[in-house]
Amino acid sequence: MKKHILFDHDGVLVDTEFWYYKAGERALADIGLTLDKARYLRDMSRGLGTWAQARAAGIDEQTISRQRVVRDDYYRDYLRTAAIEIEGVVETLAELSTYARMAIVTTAKRADFDLIHEKRTIRQFMDFVLVREDYQFAKPHPEPYLTGLKRLGASREETLVVEDSARGLNSAVAAGIDCAIVHNEFTKAQDFSRARYRIETLNELKGIILDMT
Missing domain, CATH: 1.10.150 (DNA polymerase; domain 1)
Known part of the structure; x- marks a missing residue:
């Protein structure tokens, strides 16, 4: 689950x-x-x-x-x-928040992250955010996701990582956590053979979560 x-x-x-x-x-x-x-x-x-x-x-x-x-x-x-919103993300997060606790684990710098979310609502659905300054080793090292697990107080088996890059996938795999890869034009040619799931949009996560309950 x-x-x-x-x-x-x-x-x-x-x-x-x-x-x-x-x-x-x-x-x-x-x-x-x-x-x-x-x-x-x-x-x-x-x-x-x-x-x-x-x-x-x-x-x-x-x-x-x-x-x-x-x-x-x-x-x-x-x-x-620039217009950087992804259609349906906020609505999907709102729905997912009724089924799971959520957090962000990013290699973005804190200044960039704060700038992006100054006038956006994504953070309201998250328990916490880990940015690049919050850990020593970046993805594909497992430390970012292991740090996330520790903050959540969660087991690997209870957790799903959502990524769009091979580096992120490899970080999740090295941390022993199942990973769903969401489609991104910029990373679509990368090797995602180790991903547990491949999805086109975040809306598909609801089906994954509910199927495991």
Whole structure:
């Protein structure tokens, strides 16, 4: 029986993946580089991301550090202005909250998370939120989800993780927790063979939870 749900955040509860990519694209364009999207997606699945292409092009670490700050500024501008809601998420969370305790375990920085949810209602359904500053090792390390389990006071068997990336899935698997992968255009080509469930939208979680009761 699943009594608890640990949600990833970006790409699962809000549609931010595209805008993170666009921010990196702009930051590299500022120094004369074109961010190849296909390679970016491959690099992201391996935990590398934007700066792998910069390093491959011979860009020095000082410049990368400077442009990382620029990228983060661009990203926050997008978070303030872009439409990042995923249709049906709030309604689904409201319904799920009658069946399970829920929390968010994200690699997002606290400043970005707070900016996203300044005027949104998702947090009201969550017992707590763990952001990148709340644990030492990022996904795919199991620490984020093990920390979530500890905060919930829950067993692995009672808990379901909801993710959209291979890194997140591997974190859940390493923590010994069943994982449902929700479809995301940005991560759809990643290896999800270890996922317990594959779903198109969060609305399908109700069926998973009720089938286990």
